[in-house]
Amino acid sequence: MSSDLNPIVRLARPAGPDWTKTAANIMLGRAVRDLRQEAGLTQKDVAQAIHVSVSTVNRLETAETTPVRRTVDAVANFLKVGERARDELTMLLSRAMEPEWFQHRFGDCTxxxxxxxxxxxxxxxxxxxxxxxxxxxxxxxxxxxxxxxxxxxxxxxxxxxxxxxxxxxxxxxxxxxxxxxxxxxxxxxxxxxxxxxxxxxxxxxxxxxxxxxxxxxxxxxxxxxxxxxxxxxxxxxxxxxxxxxxxxxxxxxxxxxxxxxxxxxxxxxxxxxxxxxxxxxxxxxxxxxxxxxxxxxxxxxxxxxxxxxxxxxxxxxxxxxx
Known part of the structure; x- marks a missing residue:
């Protein structure tokens, strides 16, 4: 039996300003994790280099909290991220820092x-x-x-x-x-x-x-x-x-x-x-x-x-x- 209910025949929605905060937060964390792993570093290595706790790096990668701009910038600088990758991180970060559609008006009933x-x-x-x-x-x-x-x-x-x-x-x-x-x-x-x-x-x-x-x-x-x-x-x-x-x-x-x-x-x-x-x-x-x-x-x-x-x-x- 196939493990897919609906076989994927469409492309994923492209990254951009229409992404939700939650989606951008997850993709930002995944991008940071991939860059770190490509550099052959652990979360502890990155945390020590940018002077934050390991849990801070882990929360960023797992999208457990809203990301902090200075942390993302510090990671990008330490990993010497190229211009294209940095632009994508910046776009995802900007969207991830905005509220979800339901948080302001409907926060109390959600x-x-x-x-x-x-x-x-x-x-x-x-x-x-x-x-x-x-x-x-x-x-x-x-x-x-x-x-x-x-x-x-x-x-x-x-x-x-x-x-x-x-x-x-x-x-x-x-x-x-x-x-x-x-x-x-x-x-x-x-x-x-x-x-x-x-x-x-x-x-x-x-x-x-x-x-x-x-x-x-x-x-x-x-x-x-x-x-x-x-x-x-x-x-x-x-x-x-x-x-x-x-x-x-x-x-x-x-x-x-x-x-x-x-x-x-x-x-x-x-x-x-x-x-x-x-x-x-x-x-x-x-x-x-x-x-x-x-x-x-x-x-x-x-x-x-x-x-x-x-x-x-x-x-x-x-x-x-x-």
Whole structure:
């Protein structure tokens, strides 16, 4: 079985000012790491040379924090970086020091565990998701989202700024990912129960089903329902919760699987091939990525109705809510 849900046939999005802060931060750290390794130096060597701690160099390379300009400049000077490489570092640094789109206006209503996903999903060229309880956020209508958000707030907050901010955040997220001139190739796998689990009024459900049906006809979107009678979906998938694989293309950001639970999420990154030692077993984190990816593959291959049947299921749901 292939280890790729969607074989990459498109180039990665080119580096530039349109990159998100999160993406630029990761690529900056990777560029610094590659330059250091090409020079045959350790993190300790660089840290001692530029008079910072080893943890500072490590945080820069792993993009754990927002980079500091003087640290990047010191590394570039010490490694005698050429003009072209320095220009790329400068471009990435400038973008990495800017806030993410959600940090100012939506910072208070964006949980920490979502930051990486929201910062990278617009950079993906392929997204595959599995949602077990609700319509995925990228495909929700405003009315559907409104009901979900309201049920998570206290009654006293319904007329306050919290509700409006959460709804605005969802709309902007959808526009940034799905509204691009060149949107990612998306495969959405929804549990069959989404068709009957009532969210809001009958009109809300009909509007959501109609919107899903429209999306299912777009060339860059594949929508499939995970059938409740398929045991692979009923057992492992239901226990796993919602998941998503994001692919970015070769030579750029590393693909990862996002696995969400209640009030938390885990990120499992695809290890670069050059770092895999064929003579050693994979690390637990490498195994976690493959394990979650294989589960997504099994759901797609063994648990899903075909796209055509899924569209017919939506047609039936639309009639039921009419």
């Amino acid at each position: 949980p920490d565990y979502l930051h990486r996903l929201l910062g990278l999903e617009s950079m993906a060229i392929a997204i595959t998701t599995y949602d077990v309880r609700l319509v995925p956020g990228l495909l929700q209508t405003p009315e559907y989202t409104d009901h979900i958000v309201r049920t998570g707030l206290h009654l006293s907050e319904w007329d306050g700024p919290e509700l409006a901010l959460r709804l605005a955040q969802r709309r902007e997220r959808q526009e940034r990912v799905m509204g691009q001139a060149d949107p990612p190739q998306c495969t959405f796998m929804l549990d069959q129960s989404v068709l009957v689990r009532k969210v809001g009024t009958k009109g809300t459900m009909r509007g959501q089903m109609v919107y899903l049906r429209e999306m299912a006809d777009l060339p860059h979107i594949t929508l499939r329902f995970v059938l409740s009678g398929r045991m692979i979906a009923g057992n492992a998938a239901a226990m796993a919760g919602s998941m998503a694989q994001l692919q970015f293309g070769r030579g750029r950001l590393s693909d990862f699987v996002y696995a969400e639970q209640y009030q938390r999420a885990d990120y499992f990154t695809k290890p670069p091939r050059e770092r895999l030692d064929p003579n050693k077993p994979p690390t637990p984190r490498q195994s976690d990525y493959e394990r979650h990816l294989q589960l997504l593959l099994r759901i797609q291959g063994e648990g899903c109705a075909s796209p055509a049947k899924s569209r017919r299921m939506l047609d039936k749901a639309i009639r039921r809510y009419s």
